[in-house]
């Protein structure tokens with residue numbers, strides 16, 4: 001699959017692009033089942049909410065679950081990613097952010113590249129985020145909210161914001177959170193918009209776009225897969241120990257597309 005010139009123009013101008021139902025309801029269901037299976041596997045890759053209850057995020061499921069291995073290599077995803085990068089891509093980070101109904105916490109306003117520059121000494125923002133809606137995302141369950149066009153201003157600020165120290169494992173947006181003063185000017189200039197749609201919809205977004213999300217106050221869970229593709233010529237150059245492999249991928253070989261279908265491979269959980 002290839003993006004049209006108009007879609008590329010929209011991505012470059014707005015910093016995000018929605019591809020409605022890129023994956024079918026059946027494929028979304030297979031990915032949901034794969035996530036439920038993966039979320040049961042204990043380990044550091046499984047992050048729980050601060051109250052210790054529900055799962056907040058699970059990292060690197062693509063190395064454990066065949067459905068995700070197929071998804072990240074799907075021509076429907078890799079085609080547009082290569083077009084936007086104008087080069088070959090590998091997986092920098094893979095995670096599913098699971099906002100449980102009535103309780104999933106929000107994400108502060110931030111720019112992803114600020115975190116990756118700080119934590120991994122990543123040189124250039126030559127990455128593409130691909131958000132795959134495993135559930136319908138609506139106005140109630142904490143959609144990602146973008147400040148459209150804000151990526152064109154570059155990084156608002158570099159380094160920690162003075163909040164809690166960056167975690168060694170994964171950088172929480174609190175570490176790079178933008179302040180109300182930062183946000184007021186940005187929103188006055190660019191406005192706000194949210195990415196919503198049915199399960200299987202995909203949102204491509206720029207690593208420098210300002211974004212965040214509110215807690216899930218609705219009765220609908222919101223599992224959002226975010227896979228970040230990096231240009232193979234932009235591998236991080238960490239100054240100390242690299243972050244754990246489940247947070248930042250170390251296999252920097254160019255990904256090949258696969259014809260493998262996204263179908264359930266194992267008995268669904270629950």
Ligand SMILES: O=C(O)CCC(=O)C(=O)O
Nearest residue numbers: 097107112144212213224
């Ligand atoms: O899952 C969300 O609502 C936002 C996640 C996010 O902004 C991020 O992972 O960078």
